[in-house]
Amino acid sequence: MSAVLGAAWALLSAAFLSALLLLRCAPERPPGGGFGVVFGIFQDLIRYGKTKRGCGQRPAWLRLLQVPKRWFTHFYVVSVLWNGFLLIWLFRAEFLGESLPSWIQPMHRALGRDSRSEGTDSESFSALLVLLLLWLHSCRRLAECLWTSVFSSGVIHVVQYCFGIVYYIAVGSTVLCQVPANVRNGKELSVQISWYHVVGVVMYIWASLHQHRCLVILANLRRSKSGKVVSLSHSVPFGDWFERVSCPHYFAELLIYVSMAITLGFHNVTWWCVVMYVLFNQALAAVLCHEFYQKNFSSYPKHRKALIPFIF
């Protein structure tokens, strides 16, 4: 049944890839008639924050369905709580031999690995480590939303907001479902560190450091040297990975999820489907952001790519 989970993530990544391709074919100006309404809804659902501003005057009824972009903070509150609970339960199951809570067991049985396939201690430890990395990532992002980033009056669609909440619950649950069934049944483990755990964690730290630096660079565009917020406008960022791409924090996000795939031992197809989803989701946002910079700043550095240095 783990295949169902992989298929769901693959379907989601296909949806974002389709949106990316549709965006490439979409006309610059909204077409007339019924197509105009569909065009407006499509643009409204894929854009948020500064890239929503560039798509012209939106009808009043569409503006009713928006919430402040600073509510991104709520995603990380939910993630810290939900994935924190999962982490505690998994730790207790793996090291104290306790069973997973009864209400989680049906989900684990339905979407987790086949009950007949016994996992190794190293595999179970990998899942615990990835859940820990995901939780730490959410804690850092929550702290950045609260104390680093300077938000403007940008907005997101209420559908994007609900999607973001569900996403962080789904992603942690996906990690939990990668735990072998024998852990669910209360088998105690010993810690088995493998070479891919070390590679994954080193890559995770490296990507997280760069993501944090890039978010600090964005925040500093709006602060004075003393740290006081002096502007809420958008300007061109420079420094660190911004020298290569318009959205290095999105690129770092992709690397963080790749580092988790490595920590799971490279072979976890379900997690690679999650990585695909992050790739297409961040690629869509990066293309819109790249276009925003190119349209609004005539001297925008020509050599910068949108998301992946030298490639895209």
Ligand SMILES: NC(=O)c1ccc[n+]([C@@H]2O[C@H](COP(=O)([O-])OP(=O)(O)OC[C@H]3O[C@@H](n4cnc5c(N)ncnc54)[C@H](OP(=O)(O)O)[C@@H]3O)[C@@H](O)[C@H]2O)c1
């Ligand atoms: N895993 C996922 O599915 C997923 C999905 C989305 C985001 N994320 C991650 O969440 C993080 C934040 O994403 P985001 O889309 O919110 O990033 P973002 O649009 O670049 O915004 C980040 C912060 O920088 C500000 N900002 C952006 N461009 C600026 C500019 N040119 N000048 C001055 N300030 C600027 C924003 O203010 P405003 O209020 O003006 O926008 C906001 O406070 C990223 O690291 C991303 O990878 C992950």
